[in-house]
Structure formats: C-alpha cells, structure tokens
Amino acid sequence: xxxxxxxxxxxGPLLVRGDFELVDSNGETIDCRRRTVxxxxxxxxxxxxxxxxxxxxxGFRTEPIDDETPGEN
Amino acid sequence: xxxxxxxxxxxxxxxxxxxxxxxxxxxxxxxxxxxRARGPVSExxxxxxxxxxxxxxxxxxxxxxxxxxALGSVHDILRDDDLQVSLLVLHGLHYGSVxxxxxxxxxxxxxxxxxxxxxxxxxxxxxxVVPPTPLPQPEAEAVASALFELTKPTPGPSLARxxxxxxxxxxxxxxxxxxxxxxxxxxxxxxxxxxxxxGRAKAALVEIQTDEYGxxxxxxxxxxxxxxxxxxxxxxxxxxxxLDSVPALIIAxxxxxxxxxxxxxxxGASAGHxxxxxxxxxxxxxxxxxxxxxLGYGExxxxxxxxxxEADAVHEQIAGRDLAGGLAxxxxxxxxxxxxxxxxxxxxxxxxxxxxxxxxxxxxxxxxQPITSDEFPYPADVVxxxxxx
Numbered sequence: 001x002x003x004x005x006x007x008x009x010x011x012g013p014l015l016v017r018g019d020f021e022l023v024d025s026n027g028e029t030i031d032c033r034r035r036t037v038x039x040x041x042x043x044x045x046x047x048x049x050x051x052x053x054x055x056x057x058x059g060f061r062t063e064p065i066d067d068e069t070p071g072e073n
Numbered sequence: 074x075x076x077x078x079x080x081x082x083x084x085x086x087x088x089x090x091x092x093x094x095x096x097x098x099x100x101x102x103x104x105x106x107x108x109r110a111r112g113p114v115s116e117x118x119x120x121x122x123x124x125x126x127x128x129x130x131x132x133x134x135x136x137x138x139x140x141x142x143a144l145g146s147v148h149d150i151l152r153d154d155d156l157q158v159s160l161l162v163l164h165g166l167h168y169g170s171v172x173x174x175x176x177x178x179x180x181x182x183x184x185x186x187x188x189x190x191x192x193x194x195x196x197x198x199x200x201x202v203v204p205p206t207p208l209p210q211p212e213a214e215a216v217a218s219a220l221f222e223l224t225k226p227t228p229g230p231s232l233a234r235x236x237x238x239x240x241x242x243x244x245x246x247x248x249x250x251x252x253x254x255x256x257x258x259x260x261x262x263x264x265x266x267x268x269x270x271x272g273r274a275k276a277a278l279v280e281i282q283t284d285e286y287g288x289x290x291x292x293x294x295x296x297x298x299x300x301x302x303x304x305x306x307x308x309x310x311x312x313x314x315x316l317d318s319v320p321a322l323i324i325a326x327x328x329x330x331x332x333x334x335x336x337x338x339x340x341g342a343s344a345g346h347x348x349x350x351x352x353x354x355x356x357x358x359x360x361x362x363x364x365x366x367x368l369g370y371g372e373x374x375x376x377x378x379x380x381x382x383e384a385d386a387v388h389e390q391i392a393g394r395d396l397a398g399g400l401a402x403x404x405x406x407x408x409x410x411x412x413x414x415x416x417x418x419x420x421x422x423x424x425x426x427x428x429x430x431x432x433x434x435x436x437x438x439x440x441x442q443p444i445t446s447d448e449f450p451y452p453a454d455v456v457x458x459x460x461x462x
Contacts, residue, residue, distance in 0.1 A: 009390045034284050038387040051386040053355030056226055
C-alpha cells in the first residue's frame with residue numbers, strides 16, 4: 001500500500017490522506033491544517049482548493065446519469 | 074478585528090463550595106450546580122448528588138417510584154424539562170464537568186437504573202416520532218448516497234440564513250448558548266462509539282475524532298475553539314452555566330447523542346447520527362460565519378464556524394462512506410438503525426432550529442429565560458447601527 005491515497009468521492013470532492021504536500025502553482029506550500037483534506041472538484045467552493053460542500057447545492061455529478069442519456073427518447 | 078472590550082468571565086453563578094446542611098439534615102458536601110431542577114425527579118436527583126453516594130438509601134428514598142410515575146405519564150419526553158435535565162445530569166456522571174458529585178455515583182445501581190429507565194422511554198418515543206425512510210442496500214456507497222439524500226440542503230428559511238442576513242449580536246449570543254450544551258463537549262458522545270466498532274468503521278471514526286480533537290493541538294480542539302468564541306462574546310464557558318436558559322428539546326438533542334454513544338446496542342444509530350450531523354454542517358456554518366462577520370466580529374468569534382466549513386466537508390465523506398457505510402457492510406442488520414440515527418438527527422435538530430427561528434421571527438427570545446451578564450462586547454459598528462443599547 002502506498003503512503004498516500006486519493007479517494008474520488010462519488011458526486012463529491014477528492015479526499016487526500018497520508019504523506020503528501022499541497023503546493024500552489026508557484027510551488028509554495030499550502031497549509032492544510034488537517035491530516036486528511038477534501039479538494040474541490042466541482043469548481044464552486046469558496047475556500048479552494050478545499051471543499052466547502054457547495055457541490056451539494058450545484059447538483060454536481062461525477063457519474064453519468066443512466067436514465068438521462070442524451071439522444072434517447 | 075480585535076474586540077476592544079474585555080471579555081466578561083462570568084462568575085460561577087450558584088457554585089457553593091463549603092459544606093452546608095439541607096433542611097432534611099444531610100450534609101451537602103458537593104457544590105450546587107450552576108443550574109436548577111425543573112421538576113420533582115431532577116430536584117431529588119440534584120439534591121442527592123450534593124451528598125455522598127453512601128447516603129443514597131436516605132437521599133434517594135422513593136426516587137425509583139417517583140421516576141417510574143413520571144415516565145408512565147410523560148407524553149412528549151423530548152420536550153419534558155424534568156426528565157431531560159435529569160438525563161443530562163445522569164449522563165454527566167459519566168462525562169464529568171456537569172455536576173460536582175461523589176464519583177461513586179457514576180456506577181451506583183440507583184443512578185444507572187434511572188439512566189437506563191429514562192433512556193428506554195426516550196428511545197421508544199424517538200422511534201415513534203422520527204419518520205422512517207426506505208433502507209438502502211448494506212453497501213457503503215449505497216448507504217452514503219442514502220444519507221446524503223436525506224440530509225440534502227433545502228431552500229427556504231433556516232436558522233443559519235437568519236443569522237447570515239438578519240441576526241443581531243443578541244441573536245448570536247442566544248445561538249451560542251443553545252449550541253453550548255453539545256459543543257462544549259463536542260465529539261465526546263461519539264468517542265464512546267469507538268470501542269464498539271471494528272475495522273473500517275472504527276478507523277473512520279478515529280480519523281474524524283482526531284480532527285475534532287485538534288490533531289494533537291489543544292487550542293484547535295473544536296470544543297476549545299467554541300469556548301473561545303463564547304468568551305469573546307462575553308459568555309461564561311463553564312459547562313451548563315446557561316442551562317436554565319436552554320429549552321428541553323435542545324437538551325434532548327444532546328442526550329440523544331450521549332445515549333447512542335453509551336449503549337453499544339445503538340452503535341448503528343450513533344454512526345448514522347454522526348454522519349447526518351456532519352452532512353448538515355458545512356453549508357450552515359458558512360452562513361453563520363458570514364453573519365458573524367457582517368456584525369463586525371473578528372476571527373476569534375468566526376473561527377469555530379469557519380473551521381467547520383472545511384473540516385466537516387472532509388468528515389461528511391468519511392462518516393457517510395467509511396463509518397456508516399463501512400459498518401453497514403460489516404453488520405447489515407444495523408442498516409435500519411444507521412438510517413434511524415440519521416433521521417433522528419435531522420428531525421430533532423430540525424425541530425430545535427425551527428422553534429428558535431420562530432421565536433426570533435416573532436421578535437421573542439429563543440431561550441427559556443434571559444441570560445445575565447453585566448458586560449457584553451457589542452462590536453462598534455453594531456452599536457452605531459442600532460443606537461444606544
């Protein structure tokens with residue numbers, strides 16, 4: 001097992017735990033303040049790069065919706 | 074913005090530390106609690122706890138019968154002041170820091186029997202009033218999905234929206250007083266569930282609790298951050314200092330968590346309750362943080378709420394999928410209790426919030442009785458907006 005893992009939460013954020021360093025695009029360390037973090041992947045968080053639960057207000061989906069396939073009647 | 078007012082550290086109202094003799098002649102060796110009894114059961118209990126447990130035959134004479142009578146006639150135990158205060162005190166013997174009492178009381182046969190008797194009726198009525206919902210398959214993702222569905226954000230008025238948009242400083246103080254019954258002991262009720270779990274579910278709960286307890290830093294413990302917010306608003310952070318102001322239903326919400334945590338049989342309900350609690354936290358706490366900033370308070374007050382926006386967005390994922398979902402996979406028979414615990418959280422906390430909101434909209438206090446402190450730090454801009462207060 002690797003020393004860190006990223007969990008792709010269904011309809012939610014990316015959960016990162018283990019040994020990792022979060023850095024911005026300049027390579028500067030971002031203070032995580034907790035051992036396990038949730039990273040926004042809906043794009044709507046107000047505390048990016050972290051998740052703040054806003055995906056629940058946006059109807060964010062990570063999985064295709066079976067019964068709404070485009071082009072089918 | 075640093076508060077320019079010195080926080081008021083309330084005196085420990087009501088605490089009396091010397092020995093005295095009550096009217097029946099018992100030596101009252103333990104301090105009077107900072108709150109009052111609300112009926113005959115809590116009155117006899119609180120009086121007995123001021124004397125040593127070895128006096129129980131005299132101090133608790135007739136107690137079991139009185140309690141049985143009260144339990145036999147209570148129609149709405151969730152809103153019963155006497156029984157909810159009694160249960161808080163009985164659970165408090167296990168927690169500590171609720172009443173000053175002989176430590177022998179924690180496992181005294183009479184207090185344990187009383188605790189279990191109140192809990193049984195409390196649980197029976199909870200199961201009767203909490204609406205059932207369809208049960209998911211005992212698979213982690215299905216359980217997480219069902220929990221997210223039953224806790225999904227709803228539009229319309231809410232206590233958090235009121236605080237974001239309309240609350241004044243007094244509303245915020247009332248809100249902290251209502252929250253303090255649980256939050257000054259934040260996460261402790263759920264910690265009791267840890268040894269009742271195994272494997273994935275246990276690892277998940279420990280991961281959440283590590284964060285709740287500050288990851289090894291006392292000042293980042295959520296209960297410590299909350300206590301700091303109370304002090305910044307001039308409130309006494311002594312546990313139960315304002316209990317007399319808190320309605321029974323809010324006390325019931327905390328007693329429910331303690332009951333789920335203390336009874337191994339209810340570990341499913343504890344896991345489901347915690348998942349739902351975490352899932353209904355991030356978005357409301359953001360609104361409350363916004364309201365606090367709108368009023369001009371600084372980070373020392375908003376820190377608790379801001380912390381929960383980020384922390385609970387992590388916790389809700391772990392609690393839904395690994396704690397509740399993991400437990401469901403290990404013990405499929407617990408799925409019904411997981412969903413019951415989640416529904417109980419949404420239902421009881423929802424009612425508590427609705428009642429507080431209704432009071433505020435009607436321009437009443439949400440508290441049973443006003444809180445007293447002789448100095449209160451209004452932020453400068455609130456004083457300007459509202460005039461002399």
